Amino acid sequence: MFKEFLNKLKNKKRIGVFSHLRPDGDCVGSQIALCRWLEKNGYEAKAFNEDDVPLNLMWLLDYFPIQKPTEEMVASCDLIILVDGNAVHRFGELEEWQKKYSLPMMIVDHHPDPENGFDVMVSVPEASSTCELIYKLFSEHDAEQIDEDTAKALYTGIITDTGSLQFDSVTPETVEITADLLRRGNFKPNEIIEELYSNKKLAQYKLLSKALTTIELYQDNHIAVMYVTQQMMDDTGTSNVDTDGFVNYPLSLQGVKAAIIFKDLNEDGIKMSLRSRSEIDVNIWARQLGGGGHKKAAGAWHPGPLEKAIADTIEIGKKQL
Amino acid sequence: MFKEFLNKLKNKKRIGVFSHLRPDGDCVGSQIALCRWLEKNGYEAKAFNEDDVPLNLMWLLDYFPIQKPTEEMVASCDLIILVDGNAVHRFGELEEWQKKYSLPMMIVDHHPDPENGFDVMVSVPEASSTCELIYKLFSEHDAEQIDEDTAKALYTGIITDTGSLQFDSVTPETVEITADLLRRGNFKPNEIIEELYSNKKLAQYKLLSKALTTIELYQDNHIAVMYVTQQMMDDTGTSNVDTDGFVNYPLSLQGVKAAIIFKDLNEDGIKMSLRSRSEIDVNIWARQLGGGGHKKAAGAWHPGPLEKAIADTIEIGKKQL
Numbered sequence: 141m142f143k144e145f146l147n148k149l150k151n152k153k154r155i156g157v158f159s160h161l162r163p164d165g166d167c168v169g170s171q172i173a174l175c176r177w178l179e180k181n182g183y184e185a186k187a188f189n190e191d192d193v194p195l196n197l198m199w200l201l202d203y204f205p206i207q208k209p210t211e212e213m214v215a216s217c218d219l220i221i222l223v224d225g226n227a228v229h230r231f232g233e234l235e236e237w238q239k240k241y242s243l244p245m246m247i248v249d250h251h252p253d254p255e256n257g258f259d260v261m262v263s264v265p266e267a268s269s270t271c272e273l274i275y276k277l278f279s280e281h282d283a284e285q286i287d288e289d290t291a292k293a294l295y296t297g298i299i300t301d302t303g304s305l306q307f308d309s310v311t312p313e314t315v316e317i318t319a320d321l322l323r324r325g326n327f328k329p330n331e332i333i334e335e336l337y338s339n340k341k342l343a344q345y346k347l348l349s350k351a352l353t354t355i356e357l358y359q360d361n362h363i364a365v366m367y368v369t370q371q372m373m374d375d376t377g378t379s380n381v382d383t384d385g386f387v388n389y390p391l392s393l394q395g396v397k398a399a400i401i402f403k404d405l406n407e408d409g410i411k412m413s414l415r416s417r418s419e420i421d422v423n424i425w426a427r428q429l430g431g432g433g434h435k436k437a438a439g440a441w442h443p444g445p446l447e448k449a450i451a452d453t454i455e456i457g458k459k460q461l
Numbered sequence: 462m463f464k465e466f467l468n469k470l471k472n473k474k475r476i477g478v479f480s481h482l483r484p485d486g487d488c489v490g491s492q493i494a495l496c497r498w499l500e501k502n503g504y505e506a507k508a509f510n511e512d513d514v515p516l517n518l519m520w521l522l523d524y525f526p527i528q529k530p531t532e533e534m535v536a537s538c539d540l541i542i543l544v545d546g547n548a549v550h551r552f553g554e555l556e557e558w559q560k561k562y563s564l565p566m567m568i569v570d571h572h573p574d575p576e577n578g579f580d581v582m583v584s585v586p587e588a589s590s591t592c593e594l595i596y597k598l599f600s601e602h603d604a605e606q607i608d609e610d611t612a613k614a615l616y617t618g619i620i621t622d623t624g625s626l627q628f629d630s631v632t633p634e635t636v637e638i639t640a641d642l643l644r645r646g647n648f649k650p651n652e653i654i655e656e657l658y659s660n661k662k663l664a665q666y667k668l669l670s671k672a673l674t675t676i677e678l679y680q681d682n683h684i685a686v687m688y689v690t691q692q693m694m695d696d697t698g699t700s701n702v703d704t705d706g707f708v709n710y711p712l713s714l715q716g717v718k719a720a721i722i723f724k725d726l727n728e729d730g731i732k733m734s735l736r737s738r739s740e741i742d743v744n745i746w747a748r749q750l751g752g753g754g755h756k757k758a759a760g761a762w763h764p765g766p767l768e769k770a771i772a773d774t775i776e777i778g779k780k781q782l
Contacts, residue, residue: 304625305639308651315640318626323633330629338738339715345673352670355663394660417659 141262142277148219148246148260154184156217156243159206160225161191161232165300165336167224168197170248170270172204172293174223177278180285186213190232196336200296203289211237220245224270226254226263248273252434268309271297275317283324291325296332304333346376348386351401355390358454362461364390365450367402380405391415398422398457402442402449410442410449420460428456462583463598469567469581470540475505477538477564480527481546482512482553486621486657488545489518491569491591493525493614495544498599501606507534511553517657521617524610532558543568545591547575547584569594573755589630592618596638604641612646617653625654667697669707672722676711679775683739683782685711686771688723701726712736719743719778723763723770731763731770741781749777 149155157175159167171187178185188209193201207213214220214237222228226249228235238245246260250267267273271294278286286294298318302310305318322329350372356365368383383403390399397418403411412429414422415437422438429452431440442449470476478496480488492508499506509530514522528534535541535558543549547570549556559566567581571588588594592615599607607615619639623631626639643650671693677686689704704724711720718739724732733750735743736758743759750773752761763770 304627306625306650306654308649310643310650312640312644315636315643319633319636319640322631322636328629329627329631333627334738338713338717340710340713342676342678342714345676345710345714349670349673352666352673355666357663389661389666392659392661393663393666396659417655 141264141273142280144260145246145248145262145277146281148244149183152183152218152244154186154217155219155221156186156188156209156214157221157223158188158209158231158234159223160230161189163189163191163193163197164224165197166269166271166297168193168200168206169293169295169297169300170223170274171206172200173271173274173290173297174221174248174277175204176287176290176293177274177281177285181281186217188214188234196339197296199335200293203293209234214243215241217243219243222247222249222258223274224249224251226251228255228257248277266309268307268311268314269298269301271295271301272314272317275321283320286321286324288325288327291321292327292332295321295325295327296336299329299332300336341378341382343377344382347372347378347382348389350376351383351386352389355393356450357393357396359458359461361393361395362397363454363457364393364396364399365402365454366390366399367404367446367450369404369446370406373405387413387415391417397461398425400453400457402446402453404444404446404449408441410444410446412440412442412449412453414438414440420457422460425453425457425460429453462585462594463601465581466567466569466583466598467602469565470504473504473539473565475507475538476540476542477507477509477530477535478542478544479509479530479552479555480544481551482510484510484512484514484518485545486518487590487592487618489514489521489527490614490616490618490621491544491595492527493521494592494595494611494618495542495569495598496525497608497611497614498595498602498606502602507538509535509555517660518617520656521614524614530555535564536562538564540564541566543570543579544595545570545572547572549576549578569598587630589628589632589635590619590622592616592622593635593638596642604645607642607645609646609648612642613648613653616642616646616648617657620650620653621657662699662703664698665703668693668699668703669710671697672704672707673710676714678714678717680779680782682714682716683718684775684778685714685717685720686723686775687711687720688725688767688771690725690767691727694726708734708736712738718782719746721774721778723767723774725765725767725770729762731765731767733761733763733770733774735759735761741778743781746778746781750774 159171175185187206244259248262252265254263387401398416398420416422426438426440429440480492496506508527565580569583573586575584708722719737719741737743747759747761750761
């Protein structure tokens with residue numbers, strides 16, 4: 141799988157590895173593990189991201205530092221590797237710099253439909269996570285190079301991108317890989333889980349409390365809707381990031397086939413996240429609202445107001461049932 | 462591990478397999494898988510439980526029926542096997558009947574400190590779940606006997622008793638077993654996860670919404686307290702079972718070392734569940750309130766009223782910090 145990738149690395153020295161904007165566990169985990177692999181194999185690796193690493197992933201920076209890139213830093217690289225993203229614009233200013241420097245560029249990613257123009261693509265949409273792919277880079281090359289810190293970084297990405305091995309992207313092999321990582325890393329799952337999920341803020345629960353009271357069911361309880369407003373955030377001292385995971389509440393209701401969270405955040409319209417746990421294709425649904433995404437998770441915007449956004453969305457969703 | 466167990470089965474014909482009262486995924490999963498093993502190996506198996514199987518596990522009954530036992534049914538068995546419990550009183554009326562009939566009795570269990578008096582004990586407190594032990598019965602004997610339905614039953618027990626492979630009881634071997642079950646059962650994790658966790662009631666969220674507003678932090682944010690009252694249940698049309706999992710909310714707050722949920726349910730006092738995610742031993746804590754349990758999860762009662770129960774509990778907990 142990594143033959144072309146390894147060929148392209150030959151004669152290169154300084155490699156810039158980017159994780160995507162608004163970084164998550166999988167992009168940070170794979171970035172750090174890949175940088176560690178590069179250093180173990182004689183390359184000079186630099187890890188870049190324009191955004192801050194979220195609080196619950198900060199501990200991973202002990203294993204490899206991630207820095208904010210400058211044009212100068214990037215221009216001094218011999219090669220750029222993008223992890224966990226399939227379009228250069230998802231990596232920030234790099235897109236502009238690249239027009240100027242045309243550095244060789246590779247991706248390692250599991251998102252569908254990558255854009256053209258990369259020198260090498262390790263693109264495996266059926267993989268559970270990019271960390272699963274980086275694990276394969278190690279195991280194809282020399283699995284003994286997976287040390288404790290690398291194991292923890294890779295484990296983090298697989299766990300966060302699969303909802304703790306619960307999604308349909310998980311294969312028996314994915315699960316075996318996590319077992320191997322637990323063994324090589326000599327750690328217990330709860331050590332990582334604690335870091336990732338046990339740092340909720342009380343304000344977040346106050347917001348969740350308000351959001352839960354807004355849930356309404358439509359279409360014979362097959363569609364569930366929840367909303368969050370700027371007022372609710374102001375009252376609780378929270379912001380948009382604090383709604384992370386909220387959509388899973390309406391989605392877990394008995395009989396619900398699809399759920400939508402509407403965010404009315406004093407922005408230019410209402411932001412919607414659509415989720416399916418049935419044959420309903422929320423990508424088709426979202427496209428009719430001018431958005432898009434995947435079959436099971438998609439997003440769209442509505443000019444508002446909130447009530448109209450909900451009514452219009454349900455009207456379109458009806459046809460999906 | 463199962464040598465003595467297999468010896469004891471010799472010359473037996475009708476085997477009664479009990480899961481414990483208020484059954485959960487691990488006891489039902491192991492009971493069903495064990496009954497299927499017994500039938501595949503020439504025994505007549507009966508699965509018994511006095512209580513109803515919870516809604517989210519009902520689908521498992523397609524793989525093997527569980528019936529409410531009568532004295533007559535039990536008396537006609539040659540042998541009784543208890544799964545996922547280490548004391549006969551946890552299995553209901555069986556305790557009385559057993560005094561009369563003194564049937565040979567075995568346990569397969571992973572709880573610490575089993576009581577005396579069983580003919581054979583497969584007691585492995587360090588196992589993640591009883592299903593992990595039943596998996597070993599199959600694999601020591603003939604792993605090919607793990608068919609699709611058996612794989613799903615065993616997977617259910619391991620997943621529910623480990624919080625989706627997140628607890629510190631999970632070893633690399635536990636994870637490898639789930640990979641083997643996914644492969645043999647030819648299913649995706651989300652098929653089971655949906656059955657187990659996606660049947661929430663809207664009323665339950667209305668209760669959760671109210672409960673979340675009660676969270677208070679004590680002792681430098683190291684102790685978190687949440688409460689639920691009968692009034693809150695009446696207002697939302699819910700009951701005690703709907704508070705399942707609520708304690709995980711205060712427990713997941715940043716910096717929290719232990720959390721307690723107080724339930725003031727018009728009963729004879731206040732019911733408390735204590736949870737730790739630190740070196741705080743909530744068993745010691747609960748014992749000082751006349752209760753007990755494990756290091757990380759314990760329970761106790763307080764005569765009330767609620768405010769006094771909280772104040773007294775915090776006072777005792779202080780010494781644990």
